[in-house]
Each structure stands twice: as C-alpha cells, then as structure tokens.
Amino acid sequence: MISRLAEFDISATNQSMRILDMTRELEVIHTCAATLGWDQETYLPPAAHEHRANQLAWLSAKGHEMQTSDEWRAALEDAEDKNPGTDPKLTANLRELRRQFDRATKLPVELVTRASKCSSMAKHAWAMAREASDFSLFSSSLDELVEIAREKADHLGYPDEPYDALLDSYERATSTATVAKLFQSIEPELRTIAASAVERSKQHAVKLPQGPYPIEDQKRFNQAVAESIGFDFKAGRIDTTTHPFCTTLGPRDVRLTTRYDQQDFTSSLFGILHEAGHGMYEQGLNPDDFGVPSGSAVSLGIHESQSRLWENHVGRSDSFWELWFPKACKVFPQLGSMQFDSFLSYIHRAAYTPIRVEADESTYDLHILLRFSIERRLVTGELSVDDVPAAWNELFKLSFGFEPENDRVGCLQDIHWSMGGLGYFPTYTLGNLHAAQLFAAAKRDLDVAMGIVQGNYAPLLRWLRHEVHNHGATLDPADLIQSATGSKPGSCDYLVHLKNRYL
C-alpha cells in the first residue's frame, strides 16, 4: 500500500518539500468537502441538509486554519528561502502558493466558516425557491451571500471596485474594468450575430422527431460519446442533478452530472460534452502533482475553454455528427425519419430562450453579459437584492425582446449565487473566447486537423494535454493562451467561428 502523501518528490531539497506535503494534505481536506458537496447535489435526503452544512463548515474551517497557520507560513518561507531557482516548476509552484497564502490569510476564519454554512443552506433555499418560482424564499439567503462577498472583498482588497477581488478568485491576473471593456467591445457584433441567427432559425424552423427519447437510452448514448472523445470512466462517472456540473474528488475521480429531457436527447448530450470537456482537463492534469499548483487547473476561464471546445467546436461540428448521427439513429429509431442536414440545422438552431444553459452559441454570451452587469452592481450596492427580479427582467427584455415568464426561468435559474459564486459568470464568455482561439491553433497541427475530419479526436486531446493541461497553474491564463496559440487572448477567432456557423 502506497500513501501518496508520503511519496511526493518534486524538489531536490528535503526542507523545501514540507510546504508541498502540506499543500497535498490541504487538498485531501478539500476533496473530502468536494465529495460531501457532490453527494449534497446528487443523493442527499431532504432532511439531511443541516448536518451536511455542519460537516462542510467543519472541513472548511479546518482547511482555512491549516492554510493560514504559522506552520504553513514558516514552511512556505523556508521553501522560498531555500529555492535555488533552477527548477521552473518549483519556482512557479512557490509563486502560486505565496499568492494563495496571501489571499487566504486576509480572510478571518469566522468569515470562512460563515460563508461555508451560508452557502450550504442557501443552496437548499435556492432549490426550493426555484421549484416554487418564489424569489422571496431565496432573497434573505442572497442578501447574506452578497454581504459576505463584500466583506470578503474588503478583506482581500481591490484596486477599483469590490468585484475585482471576487473576479480574481476565479480568473487571476485580470480586472473588472478589463472584462467590462472586452464585453462592451464584442457586444454589438454578438447582438448582430444573435439577431441574424434567430431570424434564420425562425424562417427555417426544424423540429426533432417526437420523443420520448428514453432516459436509460440517453444515458447509454452519452456514455459512449463521452468515452469516445476521451473521458476516462475508470476515473470518473456521470450522475443526475438539477443543474449540470463537474467536480473533482481526487486525482482519479472526476464526477460529471447532467439532466435529461425525454423529448430531446441532445439536451443531456451537449451537457455531457460540456462537462466532459471540464472533466478531461481535470483528468489531464498531472496526478503526481495533484493539489499542487502545477497539477491544478489555472482558472475558470481556461476551464470553460475546454468545455466549450468539446461542446461547441467538436460536438456541434458536421464531421462529429457524420460519425454519430447514424449511431444515434440506431439508439433512437424515430431519428431515422430526419434528414442529416435537418439535424445539423436543428443543433445549430438559434432562439432567444430565457434559460442560459439551454441557450445556443449565438445568444449565449448575451446571458452572461446580463449576469455580469447585475452581480457587479449587487456587489457595489447600486442594486439591492429585492430589486434583482425587476432588474433581471428589464435587462433581459433589452437584450432578448421579452421578459422571462417567471423567476424560475429568470433570476432563479442558476445555482452559482447560491454557492456564493459572485464573480464566476464572466469566465463563461472568457472561456468561449479562449476555446475558439485554442481550437483554431490546434487545427494548424496536421494530425489534429486530419483527426477532426475523420472523427478521431485523440490527436486533439493530445494537443490539449500538451499545450494546456500539462501546464497546470504554472502560467497565468493570458500567458498560457499566448504559449499555446502564439497570440495574446483576443476575440477574432471566436467572432469568425460564430459568423461562419450562424451568418
């Protein structure tokens, strides 16, 4: 029997390993919490939420206590002092650990514990509010979450506005102003593309043959697709939840979830392609460095680039369905009545839907821009929690031309805020931009391009492993994109991609 905790050997000197061993131990605590969090979303009985909140609060406090202890500080300083600077990975790991330590020590343990408990209970309140389409059931929780977010920002400090500090925990080395400027710059073209795509879909409406597409068949089909693009089921699995997600419970334990629509098998399938993209990033990180920055994902924007790449650039491509459409017809016989071209039009259809996770590529980013605007103002205090439904509906009408039918399909649709995830949403659009830039670069490799034409995605996954996954968090997101694609992060490849597909 081997304990991974004891066999880590990244550095030459014994003394400087202590901080890395402690980092790995901290990751054991984090993955315990991740396991309890996964269970909370998938299988937890309804009466058990309060105790689960206590468990997560305890783990969160233990982790924070460890990460902010004098022992941790001493081990980190010791490693920094003794780092000969000859090993770039060790140097990058220590730089990242220093950044994390400085962030963590700014938050009092009381606040961390309160945040963890609040989000555990808030997730439950959100689920009930969403079910009942009654924002009032969630508003006091959201009030507390926003207050906690502001307190966090105050402790962390920020250059311009409190949202900077929140954004930084999901996407390092950027700022609210940078993101706002980028979003403003692409918004006009996004609106044009969306309007045109929606108009075209209206004129050439295509329907999927009538269901049911039995859930058990969808599960089998999704599993086959996920396996074929490279998701490893020996080190992962798929379960069912209200809101799809991907979570990592260990170096070889990546859990995906999705939800099923009996009338449309593509809904769960694209959900799985998306989450499997996240999952393959996690599975592609170096398991020997698990928990250490060099074996960790760098940012949510880069994470999202992986899910979007597999969902949209691979999963919605013609060549992908040349392979999978005949197989889908065997699993779901009613599909046989559909022309292949019609099916492609169906999966490229565009519409102004109220639900973000059901939105098509051409309209998706408009949902993000709306959320970014609302949560930014919530945090500054320009917008009060009670005014969220009205603000949401007003902004939605400006972008989409109508108001959501109710809060269930409006401001209650997403789980993120209930988890305390203010500052998270912009990373979705950053991910779209990165995905297009990475996919365009990957296709300049002949093997990758050939593979894609033939429906063989192993060369693409190898390219991503080499250019993205292997780096872990040793490069900043912008540097990682530069290193992988030869250019700074930009919006050209994404806008070209959208225009090619939707105009």
Place this chain on the structure above:
Amino acid sequence: MISRLAEFDISATNQSMRILDMTRELEVIHTCAATLGWDQETYLPPAAHEHRANQLAWLSAKGHEMQTSDEWRAALEDAEDKNPGTDPKLTANLRELRRQFDRATKLPVELVTRASKCSSMAKHAWAMAREASDFSLFSSSLDELVEIAREKADHLGYPDEPYDALLDSYERATSTATVAKLFQSIEPELRTIAASAVERSKQHAVKLPQGPYPIEDQKRFNQAVAESIGFDFKAGRIDTTTHPFCTTLGPRDVRLTTRYDQQDFTSSLFGILHEAGHGMYEQGLNPDDFGVPSGSAVSLGIHESQSRLWENHVGRSDSFWELWFPKACKVFPQLGSMQFDSFLSYIHRAAYTPIRVEADESTYDLHILLRFSIERRLVTGELSVDDVPAAWNELFKLSFGFEPENDRVGCLQDIHWSMGGLGYFPTYTLGNLHAAQLFAAAKRDLDVAMGIVQGNYAPLLRWLRHEVHNHGATLDPADLIQSATGSKPGSCDYLVHLKNRYL
C-alpha cells in the same frame, strides 16, 4: 440558520458541556468518514480507491487525535468533577464517554491510521478476490488486518484471549467465553431444527413463478414496503451495492443498500426489511443527542435485533403477507399463478446454502458459529490466514454436509474482515436471540398485538422507540433487554419461534 454544534443543552452547568460539544464535533468527523465510506461502496470509480484511502486515513487520524487529546481529557475530567449526579442521562453519557476515552487512548495514532488505510485498500482487494474467486488476491491484506487486530487487542488489553478485546468494541459487557458457551448451548437444537426444516423443504419443494422480476419494479415495491413499516425517506435512501448495509451519515441521513436478483424479488425485499430495521433504530435515536452516547446505538447485537425483528418476525409472518401478497401480485403479475400458502412455504423454505446472506432463519446461525470459530482462532494464531479456505470448507462440511463450490461462495463471501471487522460476526446470533425476546415482549402489549394482526406496525415501532431506541447507549445491552422484556437475555423465545415456524 442554526448550527447544531452551538445549541446543545443537555446539562445545567456550562462548564460540563465542553466535552459534549467536543463529542458532537467528533461525530461530524465520523460522519464525514461515513459519507466517504458510503460513496466508496456505491459510486466510487475504480481508479479512485487510493485517494479515498488517503482521505479516510486523514479523517480517522484527525478523529483519533481529537478523541485522545489532552484537551479532551481535561474536558472530560472537568465534566466528571462538576457532575452533580442528579441527571441520570448526563451521568450515563459521562460514564460511556469515559469508557470510550480509555479505550481510544490505548491505541497509538499510527496504528489507527494504518488500520484505516489498510481496510480501505483491503476492501478493494477483497472485491477483486471475490470477483475472481481467488483467495490469494486477498490473503496478504487479511494477514495485515489480523496482525492489526492483534496489535489492537494487545494495546486494549483483555482478560482471557485477544478476541475479548475485539468483541468488546461491537458488544460491550460480554466475553468470548460467554459467547462461546451460549453458542455451544444452542448449537444442538439449532442443528436439529435446521435438519428438520431442510428435510421438510426438500419433500415439499416450492418455486417462485419464473422471472424476470424487473429491478425497477423491485425498487418501487421495496420502497413502498419500507415506507409502510416506518422508514423515513425524507431522512434516508436506498442504493445498490454488492453487499447490503446500513450506514448513518447524520442525524437525519440514514442510507440503506441492497442487491437485486431478477429471478427472485424476495431477495432484495428481505434485504431491505433487514436494513430498514437497522435504519429505523438509527432514525429512532434522539437527533438532539446525535453523536452523544444517549443518542447513539448501544451495540451491534441490539442493532441486529432490530433488523432481525423486522426481517423475520414481521416480514416473514403470515399477517404481513396477507397485506402485501395481493400488492406484490399487482407489481409482478406472474405471482398471480401462485397460491398464497405456497408463497408462505416459499418464504419459509429452508436449505443448506453456502451463502450466509441468502441463508434462511433455520440455518443462519450455523453460518455464524462457523465464522466465530474461524476468526477466534485466526486472532489467537491457532489458524494461519493461508489455511482459512481449507478450515472454512472443512467446518462448513461438518455443519452443512458439503463443501462450498469455491471461495467466492465460501470464505470470500463476506465484506466484514476486509473492513477490519474481526469480532463482529457473533453479534448476528446475539441479535437473533434479542429480536425474539423483544418481539415476544412487545406482543404482550395489546395495541402492538392488534396492530400486528391487522398489518399495522405503527404500535410496534412506537413500542420499540420507547423501550429500545430512546435509551440510546445509556444502558448496557443486557440491562436494556432486561428493562424492555422483564427478563435477562436468553434463548427461549428464539428457540420457541424457530420451532413454531420450522418444525
């Protein structure tokens, strides 16, 4: 939002509460481990076992560290000093906590960590060995587990033989010699009853109408039955595992598992009745005292009495099936071709099967007597691990007249040893004895007796809540039986029950 950790108020003095708060915190750690353990059995991907072992080892070490700390000792001593002795529950709690502390401080943290890691990996090795029916894949793990058990016994101390110390952790206030004597005293009658029951079943063989009994239908039927006898699904659930079990992840979170045989719906159903019996005991403990002895199960023998009572005394009774047989016929139409009397003969059939969990009531205890004999000799060193398969087969032949076909259905069938659970098996037969004694006593209550005749088990559950569950671990098992039934634990009611049903 309420934190249970902060609102405990069992005692009058503030000072003496510290130890109870710490006990509750320790239970948070234990239930984190229980959640990870449940996931390990139900949903963990195959490549993830090593990391799960690290997680469980970390939690186990944290728990042991806390439970054996100077702070714990000081808090316990402080509470003992200040206990006015006027509150019997507080006195019982402190007595039990003292007993647990004395046991825990005898085990070095290194041994506890090693035991946890070893059993995590051993469970995996056992599952593979069982699958391949190859004892050699498990023998080195078992070797280590036995060595650890001996070391534990040496640290804990024992009056006569090391097995005493192991048995005491499952069934307090008894001894190996007492159990051995009790088992020897009932063995001749058990053999007579078994032989006669098996012979009668041979002469009047009854078969269940041919399957399949679809698994999804079994799940629905089992759920309805479990709900009707009082298992609360708001505070629990059922999943599927190789080996059925019940585990508690929180005061309102009790998880049952079972396995399905498509040819025989009664297999999973009696599994669920059994596990639901355990589960209703856990759900009947005082949630406000969760983690504290007064809110904890007292022993495995008493636990098993609850599962056996619901499985055998309720679930295999004529009156139970007068209610449920017509419902079963609706769910499984092929049952309609079977006479009710034949169905009763079917569920009362007896046979010498190699598998303990498939054994009928009349032969079950012979399986336990065999395991008790083997593990007792393993621990003393009279029997070596390599000789377990041969010893198993020899003993089995003596009791049942034939040898198991292979180790898969022989010495590899049970999960217990792989979890380090040496000393556990005798509690099954103790549970059978207690179940019969409790059921006989309960039926002396008119409401209970009337309810049973009418298939209404609410009065029986109320009686058990009052006489057994409510006491938690404040009484020793023997005293609990005496208090509930008016007599010391004995074998009369059990032998009478078996003779009535099987002779």
